[in-house]
Amino acid sequence: MSSRADVCVVACAEAFRGDGEILAAGIGGAVTVLAARLARLTFEPELLTHDGVCLLTGDVPALGRAPEVVEGWLPFRDHLWLVLNGRRHVMLGASQIDRYGNTNISCIGDWARPKAQLLGVRGAPGNTRCDPTSYWIPRHTPRVFVPEVDMVSGVGTDRGAFELRRVVTNLAVLDFRTPDGSMRLVSVHPGVKVDEVVAVTGFDLHIDGDVAVTREPTGEELRVLDRLDPERARDREVAA
Amino acid sequence: MSAEEVAGAIESGMTVGIGGWGSRRKPMALVSAILRSPVSDLTVVSYGGPDVGMLCAAGKVRKVVAPFVTLDSIPLEPCFRRARQAGEIEFAEYDEGMFMFGLLAAAHRLPFLPTRAGLGSDVMRVNPELRTVRSPYGDGEELVAVPALTMDVALVHMNRADARGNAQYLGPDPYFDDLYAKAAARCYVSCERIVDTADLLKEGPVQSLLISRSMVTGVVEAPGGAGFTSCEPDYGRDEDRQRRYVETGVDEQQG
Numbered sequence: 001m002s003s004r005a006d007v008c009v010v011a012c013a014e015a016f017r018g019d020g021e022i023l024a025a026g027i028g029g030a031v032t033v034l035a036a037r038l039a040r041l042t043f044e045p046e047l048l049t050h051d052g053v054c055l056l057t058g059d060v061p062a063l064g065r066a067p068e069v070v071e072g073w074l075p076f077r078d079h080l081w082l083v084l085n086g087r088r089h090v091m092l093g094a095s096q097i098d099r100y101g102n103t104n105i106s107c108i109g110d111w112a113r114p115k116a117q118l119l120g121v122r123g124a125p126g127n128t129r130c131d132p133t134s135y136w137i138p139r140h141t142p143r144v145f146v147p148e149v150d151m152v153s154g155v156g157t158d159r160g161a162f163e164l165r166r167v168v169t170n171l172a173v174l175d176f177r178t179p180d181g182s183m184r185l186v187s188v189h190p191g192v193k194v195d196e197v198v199a200v201t202g203f204d205l206h207i208d209g210d211v212a213v214t215r216e217p218t219g220e221e222l223r224v225l226d227r228l229d230p231e232r233a234r235d236r237e238v239a240a
Numbered sequence: 241m242s243a244e245e246v247a248g249a250i251e252s253g254m255t256v257g258i259g260g261w262g263s264r265r266k267p268m269a270l271v272s273a274i275l276r277s278p279v280s281d282l283t284v285v286s287y288g289g290p291d292v293g294m295l296c297a298a299g300k301v302r303k304v305v306a307p308f309v310t311l312d313s314i315p316l317e318p319c320f321r322r323a324r325q326a327g328e329i330e331f332a333e334y335d336e337g338m339f340m341f342g343l344l345a346a347a348h349r350l351p352f353l354p355t356r357a358g359l360g361s362d363v364m365r366v367n368p369e370l371r372t373v374r375s376p377y378g379d380g381e382e383l384v385a386v387p388a389l390t391m392d393v394a395l396v397h398m399n400r401a402d403a404r405g406n407a408q409y410l411g412p413d414p415y416f417d418d419l420y421a422k423a424a425a426r427c428y429v430s431c432e433r434i435v436d437t438a439d440l441l442k443e444g445p446v447q448s449l450l451i452s453r454s455m456v457t458g459v460v461e462a463p464g465g466a467g468f469t470s471c472e473p474d475y476g477r478d479e480d481r482q483r484r485y486v487e488t489g490v491d492e493q494q495g
Contacts, residue, residue: 053413075413075415076413076415076416077416080340083337084337084355084357106362107324113327115325116321116325117316117324119309120309120333121308121363122335123357125357125360125361126338151362155360155361
């Protein structure tokens with residue numbers, strides 16, 4: 001029996017399918033990190049994964065555990081080099097996202113004097129311009145899925161994004177494979193209705209006919225996830 | 241020299257670069273000395289952490305140049321947030337990679353370096369002074385011309401240094417401290433321990449000698465001088481002390 005978080009991790013892992021020998025970078029927390037490690041341990045064995053600090057790991061440790069084998073060194077300066085080089089697919093977060101996948105992690109309100117200062121743009125402009133990028137959004141709400149973001153940190157398909165691969169939320173999988181590069185509902189997670197997703201999205205979603213259901217994890221995937229995350233940190237990250 | 245002497249060498253209105261990253265290996269002993277000094281109106285250039293927050297809270301800052309300000313294990317820096325939300329400081333908000341190219345340009349004494357990072361984003365909108373350049377080669381690509389992040393003074397904290405300023409990191413990541421040292425007119429290094437030059441290679445390989453004395457104006461021995469930020473392998477981040485800083489807006493070891 002799989003939980004919603006298991007479905008989300010597998011849907012995030014699917015973002016890395018076909019990537020080959022590039023760095024699969026999760027920005028932190030449980031789900032994105034597990035997704036990269038799960039993909040490497042199952043259908044995408046050539047992927048590179050890191051320890052969250054600056055080591056490329058030769059093995060694939062459980063969450064919070066140090067690797068037993070190190071295969072490379074990736075200090076921050078080399079992360080930033082790799083962003084420009086492009087051999088990297090990062091799964092970012094977003095406080096706001098619009099229908100073209102422009103995202104905001106900088107601030108809420110007027111940039112000149114924000115209502116809420118958040119992180120700053122961090123590496124989102126370069127990531128999205130130079131590398132394949134996906135997003136993990138644990139709370140699919142109208143406050144996140146907005147008509148217009150307050151400060152474009154990650155660029156969308158209408159502003160020169162290199163490739164926005166997919167957006168995974170606690171409710172659904174979305175992508176941008178539409179004629180105008182706007183967001184499309186790809187699948188809803190088991191037990192979620194299309195109307196529910198539409199209701200919590202603050203702009204019109206592209207919907208092609210019958211929407212699929214996100215696939216359930218396989219037995220092997222669940223076994224790998226239980227080894228990587230025996231404490232089930234993933235369940236605590238996903239809104240019910 | 242002492243941390244107070246470093247603070248005394250900084251004048252109001254200067255541009256000060258601060259090494260480390262987020263809440264990692266920040267020269268907090270030097271920052272604390274600035275908090276106690278009369279200096280003000282600083283432009284702070286930093287992959288920002290509590291260094292930026294504390295200087296903002298103390299009213300020392302006119303402008304922050306940074307891609308983020310964070311405490312890492314606690315994502316949002318409380319004092320920087322308050323200063324921004326109160327409209328107290330100017331902010332040059334750069335992409336992380338743009339920022340590195342600004343450091344590289346300054347370290348190499350170039351006026352700018354081109355990059356794709358930033359194109360299409362609102363970084364270009366909120367920094368209207370940023371310009372683009374067109375590649376003079378066949379591709380003709382338009383790129384951001386990141387201006388050199390030149391600075392009057394750089395402050396970094398290292399694990400070891402000799403008295404002349406040869407400085408060594410022993411942790412897993414050099415961050416960008418060598419670039420700050422090379423970008424600044426003057427660089428001051430604080431360190432966990434001053435050792436004889438002959439002893440530097442006893443604790444790390446030659447590649448760990450990140451900064452040459454030719455780039456360094458003064459050295460301060462400051463054991464614990466990065467706290468509460470991390471200084472691997474000498475110590476990790478003091479998460480309890482950082483949490484109390486977030487709750488009170490003041491670090492208990494601020495002078």
